[in-house]
Amino acid sequence: MANQRPLIPFYAVVDVSYSMSGDKIEAANKVFQEVANTLAVNPVVNDKLRFSLVSFSDDAKSIVPLCDMSTFVGPLPTLTVEGGTDFGACFEFLRTQIDKDVSQLQTDPFRVFRPAVFFLSDGQPTDTGWETKFAELITYDKATGVGNKNHPIVVPFGVEDADQATMEHLVQPIGKSRCYMMSSGSKAAEAIKHMAEILVMSALSSGTSGAFTLPPVSGSGSGGQLTAVGPAEAVVIDDDYLD
Numbered sequence: 001m002a003n004q005r006p007l008i009p010f011y012a013v014v015d016v017s018y019s020m021s022g023d024k025i026e027a028a029n030k031v032f033q034e035v036a037n038t039l040a041v042n043p044v045v046n047d048k049l050r051f052s053l054v055s056f057s058d059d060a061k062s063i064v065p066l067c068d069m070s071t072f073v074g075p076l077p078t079l080t081v082e083g084g085t086d087f088g089a090c091f092e093f094l095r096t097q098i099d100k101d102v103s104q105l106q107t108d109p110f111r112v113f114r115p116a117v118f119f120l121s122d123g124q125p126t127d128t129g130w131e132t133k134f135a136e137l138i139t140y141d142k143a144t145g146v147g148n149k150n151h152p153i154v155v156p157f158g159v160e161d162a163d164q165a166t167m168e169h170l171v172q173p174i175g176k177s178r179c180y181m182m183s184s185g186s187k188a189a190e191a192i193k194h195m196a197e198i199l200v201m202s203a204l205s206s207g208t209s210g211a212f213t214l215p216p217v218s219g220s221g222s223g224g225q226l227t228a229v230g231p232a233e234a235v236v237i238d239d240d241y242l243d
Contacts, residue, residue: 004110005048006110007113008048008112008115008207008212009113010049010206011053011054011116012052012199013117013119014028015056016028016082017081018081019085020081024122024188025080026189029076029078031196036076039070040069040072044204045069045204050066050105052064054093054094055079058084058086060086060094062097063079064076084126085124086125087127088125089133095148114212116152116154116155117152117153118202121156121159122162123160137152138151138154138172153212154170155179155180155202156168156179157181157195157226158182159191159192164181168229171229178217178228180198191226194225198215198226211237216232217233
């Protein structure tokens with residue numbers, strides 16, 4: 001185990017419900033292509049991080065399966081708007097997909113770190129019972145082994161009509177991670193761009209340190225389009241490898 005290289009799976013999860021039409025989905029397509037391009041040319045990141053892009057609406061799907069972005073060929077598939085905002089379907093998909101991905105990574109010479117999910121939504125969930133699906137995704141008792149062993153870190157981003165209480169409910173681990181809400185007077189497209197900046201800075205810091213890292217609030221991107229809720233200092237989670 002000591003000779004295995006640390007590896008952190010990163011998932012960017014994007015709401016593509018109908019309310020994301022127009023500038024928001026255009027901004028998401030542009031900035032996540034830029035994220036992919038930045039990660040692809042950074043050898044430090046590619047040595048210690050794998051990236052996936054997931055979309056969700058009435059259901060969820062992998063737009064870019066978890067991979068080393070330096071090996072990804074061509075532009076990202078285009079995100080297109082669909083229907084509702086089914087949080088439960090998204091969380092259920094993530095649990096299944098993360099399990100598959102971690103199992104595959106653990107067959108390689110890596111010590112897999114707890115996955116990180118950057119979750120973007122512009123509205124409130126249209127389904128009921130999503131809280132149960134979320135609990136099944138993130139709940140794990142290490143002492144007893146009960147729950148989801150591959151439970152992810154979650155960093156939620158709320159823009160436009162997203163409810164702050166709902167977004168704060170998604171923060172994992174509580175007291176360590178943080179959520180971001182679109183600042184008053186800001187534009188959603190600019191806030192999405194700011195989210196991408198934070199994701200890239202987190203990826204670069206995590207790749208350098210080999211542990212999941214969020215930048216301090218004062219250094220988390222430019223423009224003030226998002227307001228952070230949670231610890232202002234840099235977040236480092238360096239003691240949570242998967243067995």
